[in-house]
Amino acid sequence: MNGYNFAYLDEQTKRMIRRAILKAVAIPGHQVPFASREMPLPYGWGTGGIQVTASILGREDVLKVIDQGADDTTNAVSIRRFFAATAGVQTTTRTADASVIQTRHRIPEAPLTEQQILVYQVPQPEPLYRLEPSRAETTRMHALAEYGAMHVKLYEDIARLGQVAISYDYPVMVNGRYLTSPSPIPAFDNPKLHRMPALQLFGAGREKRIYAIPPYTDVRSLDFEDHPFRPHRADAACALCGSRQSYLDEVVTDNRGGRMFVCSDTDHCASRRAAGCEGVAA
Amino acid sequence: MSDPTLLSARGLRLSFGAIPALAGVDLDLWPGEVLAVVGESGSGKTTLLNVLSGRVRPDAGVVWYRDPDGALHDVHAMEAPLLRRLHRSDWGFVHQDPRQSLRMGVSAGGNVGERLMAAGARHYGRIRASALDWLAEVEIDPARIDDLPRIFSGGMLQRLQVARTLATHPRLVFMDEPTGGLDVSVQARLLDLIRRLVARHGLAVVLVTHDLAVARLLAQRIVVMRRGLAVETGLTDQVLEDPQHPYTQLLVSSVLQA
Numbered sequence: 001m002n003g004y005n006f007a008y009l010d011e012q013t014k015r016m017i018r019r020a021i022l023k024a025v026a027i028p029g030h031q032v033p034f035a036s037r038e039m040p041l042p043y044g045w046g047t048g049g050i051q052v053t054a055s056i057l058g059r060e061d062v063l064k065v066i067d068q069g070a071d072d073t074t075n076a077v078s079i080r081r082f083f084a085a086t087a088g089v090q091t092t093t094r095t096a097d098a099s100v101i102q103t104r105h106r107i108p109e110a111p112l113t114e115q116q117i118l119v120y121q122v123p124q125p126e127p128l129y130r131l132e133p134s135r136a137e138t139t140r141m142h143a144l145a146e147y148g149a150m151h152v153k154l155y156e157d158i159a160r161l162g163q164v165a166i167s168y169d170y171p172v173m174v175n176g177r178y179l180t181s182p183s184p185i186p187a188f189d190n191p192k193l194h195r196m197p198a199l200q201l202f203g204a205g206r207e208k209r210i211y212a213i214p215p216y217t218d219v220r221s222l223d224f225e226d227h228p229f230r231p232h233r234a235d236a237a238c239a240l241c242g243s244r245q246s247y248l249d250e251v252v253t254d255n256r257g258g259r260m261f262v263c264s265d266t267d268h269c270a271s272r273r274a275a276g277c278e279g280v281a282a
Numbered sequence: 283m284s285d286p287t288l289l290s291a292r293g294l295r296l297s298f299g300a301i302p303a304l305a306g307v308d309l310d311l312w313p314g315e316v317l318a319v320v321g322e323s324g325s326g327k328t329t330l331l332n333v334l335s336g337r338v339r340p341d342a343g344v345v346w347y348r349d350p351d352g353a354l355h356d357v358h359a360m361e362a363p364l365l366r367r368l369h370r371s372d373w374g375f376v377h378q379d380p381r382q383s384l385r386m387g388v389s390a391g392g393n394v395g396e397r398l399m400a401a402g403a404r405h406y407g408r409i410r411a412s413a414l415d416w417l418a419e420v421e422i423d424p425a426r427i428d429d430l431p432r433i434f435s436g437g438m439l440q441r442l443q444v445a446r447t448l449a450t451h452p453r454l455v456f457m458d459e460p461t462g463g464l465d466v467s468v469q470a471r472l473l474d475l476i477r478r479l480v481a482r483h484g485l486a487v488v489l490v491t492h493d494l495a496v497a498r499l500l501a502q503r504i505v506v507m508r509r510g511l512a513v514e515t516g517l518t519d520q521v522l523e524d525p526q527h528p529y530t531q532l533l534v535s536s537v538l539q540a
Contacts, residue, residue, distance in 0.1 A: 144363045148370075148400030152385070152392050155399065158406055159391055159428050224406035 007054040007087040013037055017055040017210070021201060024212035029174025030142070031125050036208040040082075045075055046104060047205025049121035050082070053102045056117060056201070057083065062090045064098035069106035069247070069264035076104075095267050105168070107189040109246050109268035112198035114215060120183040122204040125211060127171040127181040147179045150222060158227055167232055173220045174213055182219075188231040188247045193219040236261040239281035241272035286348055288313045288454060288486050294333055294343035303329040304340065305510035313453065316480055316487040318501035318518065320494060320533070325507040327490045328458055334488060335375060335456045336365050350453070370400050374447035378459040380439040383446070384431050390417065390442055391427040397449045416445040420475060437468035441475065448479060457489045461496055473499050494537050498522055506530045 005011065013035075020034035039047040057063065063083050067075040071093040079102060080091045092098050095110040102119040112118060128138045131149045141147070150171055157165045164170075170187040174180045182193055183202060193200070193213060200213040213219060223229040234248045239260040246268055248261040260281055263269035289311040296304040303326045311317050319327045332338040334345055336357040345357040349372070357365070369375065377383050384393050394413040395403070403409050414424045420441040431439055440460065447455060460476065461469040477500055480487055491497055497504055497518060504521045506514040506529065514527040525531045 144366055146366065146400065148396055151399040151404070152388055152396045155395050155406065155409065156388060156392050159389060159410070223404075224409075225404050226407045 004086045006059070007057045007083065007089075008040075009037065009051065009054045013051075014055040017051055020210045021052065021055065021212065024201070024210050025199070025214050027178075028214055028217050029172075029178030029180040029211060031209040031211045033208055034210050036205045039205065041078070043206040044123060046079060046102070046121035048203030048207075048210070049102050049104070049119050049205075050079060050203075051205060052119045052201050052203035052210065053079075053083065053100060054087075056119075057087055057089060057100060059087075059089065061099045062092050062097055064092050064095065064101045064267075065103075066101065066106060066108065066265075066267075067104045068249070069108075069268075070266045072266060093267050094271075095265075105184050105186075106247070106264060107185055107192045109263070109265045112196060114197045116198040118196075118198050118200045120185075120200065120202045122181065122183040122202045122209075123206070124169075125181055125202065125204040125207050125209040127169075127179050142178060145177065147173075150179060151224075154222060154224065154227075158224070164223070164227070164229075170229075171222050173222065175217050176220075179222075180211065180213075180219075186232075186247055187221070187229075188233050190219075190221045190229070191231060195219070234261055237279060238263045238269060239279045241269045241277045242279040243269070243272060243277070285312060286352070287311060287346075288315075288348055289334065289488070290346045291334060292344055292346075294330070294340045294345070296329060296333060296338070296340045302510045304333065304343075307343070307507075307510070307512050309334070309505060309512065311454075311486055311488060313486050314484045315503065316485075316489060316501045318489045318491060318497035318504045319507060320491060320497050320504060321507035322492065322533075326510040327492075327507055330507065331456050331458055331488060331490045335369070335373065336360070347454075370397060371450050372453055374450075374452040374455040376440075376443055376447050376455060376457040376460050378462045380431075380436075380443035383443055384439065386432050387430065389428045389430055390422065390434070393431060393442060394446050394449050397446060401450050412449060413445075416449050417442075419448075419479070420445040421471075437464055437472060440464065440472055444472075444476065444479070448483065448485075451483065452485070454486045454488075457487060459491055460489070461491070461493070469496075476500060494522060494534065506533065 017034055020032045024032045039050055065076045065080040067073040083089055084091050095108040100117050104121045126138055132138050154164050168186050169181055169184040170190050172180050172182050195216050197215050199215055202211045221229040236248060237244045240262050243263055246263045246265060249264045250259055250261055252259050287310045291309040294304045294307040319330060321327050333340045339358055347355045347357050391413040394416050395409040398409050398412060417424050417427060422438055422441055431442060461472055489500060501518045504518045505512050508529045514521055514530045522534055525534050
C-alpha cells in the first residue's frame, strides 16, 4: 500500500464523488455530472465503476467484482486485485459475503440485502442517445419528462418485429420520473432492479455521469399495456448445475457446432453444485 | 362576437435589428374559426405565427390563450413544461416543410402515434387503431402504415403531417403555408382535405399564406399584413371583394385571373 492513498483516489476526489453520489441518491435515476478522473485502466473497462467503488470503500468492506456475472474474467480479476493492492480490503467471490459488489453487465442471481451496495460500470448513461444526438436536448427532455420518443422506438419494434427488440440495456422509469439506462445488463435482470433492498450506484467514467437507484425504489421497464415487458431467457438448463431459473451464457465448445449453456453467474452456479445440483455435463 | 376568444394578441412588437417585423399587432381568434394572415414576403406573417404560438418572444405585447376550462394564460409568461404540453396536446403546428416536424426514420404509424404516446397513450393496439383511422382520414392508404415517410411523395408527407398534428384532437392549429411547394392539383386536394377536417373537428386555425385563393377557400376572416402592421381585418369575402386599404386593393388586383 506504500505510495498510495487508501483506495487509490485522493481524499478530495473521493469527497467530490461522494457529493455527486449523495445528489444522485436524492434524485433517483437522475444523471449527476462529476469530474471523472484518469484511472490506470482504459475507458470502457470500468473507470466509472472503479471511481464510485473507491469513494465508498471502507477498511471493513468486503469486495466482490463480477464481469458478465463471472468472478474469474480479466476485468473482474484485475479490478479485484487493484483494490486488494491499493486499499488492502478483503475480497471475495461469494455474493452473500460481499458488502460492495462492482459489476459489469449483470446483477447477481442471489437476492441482495440492505447491507450491500451494487456498483455498476456504465458505458453510456444516456438512455435517449440513440434517438437524440444532442446532449442539450436530452437534458431538456429529462427536465420536462418528455419520453414519447422512447415509446416510439418500442412502437416501431412491435410494428416491424411483433415484439420489443431490446435484449440488454432495456430502458426503465425510475421512481415514476426519470427514464434511466440500467447499464447493459440483460433485460432478464431488469425485474431485479425493482424495489431492490440494496443501494444501486451507476458510474460512467468516460461520460462523467453518476446516477443511483436507492433501496426499495420503484423501477419499471417501459412497455405497452397490451405488450407487457417480458424478460428473455434461453430455453435450456445450465449444463453444470441444471438451473432453469438463472441467466445462461451460450458457450461454443468445438468447431463442429457443439455448444452448451451455463450459468452466467459463476458464484451462483458453484454454490448450487456445492449443494449437490447437477447438470448434464457435470 | 361577444363570445370569449380562444386566442387574443394585443400590441405585439418585435424588431430584428432595425427591421420591425411586428409593429403593434392586435388579433383575436374565436373557437372554431379559421383566420388567414396574408401579405407579401417579409411582411411579418411567419413572425406573427411564431409569436402567437409562443415559439418566439415578442419585444412587447401579450398573447392570451383560453384553456378548455375557461382560464386565461399569458402564453409568454407560461412555464416551459406547460407550454410544451400545450404544443403536444391542445395545439398543433403544421409547417410548410413536413420534414421539419416528421421523423423521417420512423414509420408513418409511429409518426402519428408519437403525439399520442407523448400525451400518455400506452396501449399499442389503440395507438395503432388510431393511427390507421387518421391515415384513412387524410386519404393515405392504411396499408402504408409501416412505410417510412422517406418514400412518400410531397403531398402525402404534408397529409401525414396533418394527421400527426390532429391525432391528439387539438383545438387550435397554426399553419404556416401548408400548401407551399406543392403542385396545383395536389394543393387543391390538400385544401379540400383541410377544409373538411376543420369543419368536422371544429378546429380553430391561424393560417399564414401568401396565396389569396387559399385564404378565400379556407378562412372566415382575414388579416392583411404589411411591414409588420395589420392594415386591414375583416370577413374574407368582404375584404377580398371590397378592399378598403390601398395595399389590399393592390394585393387583390395583382392576382392573376386564370
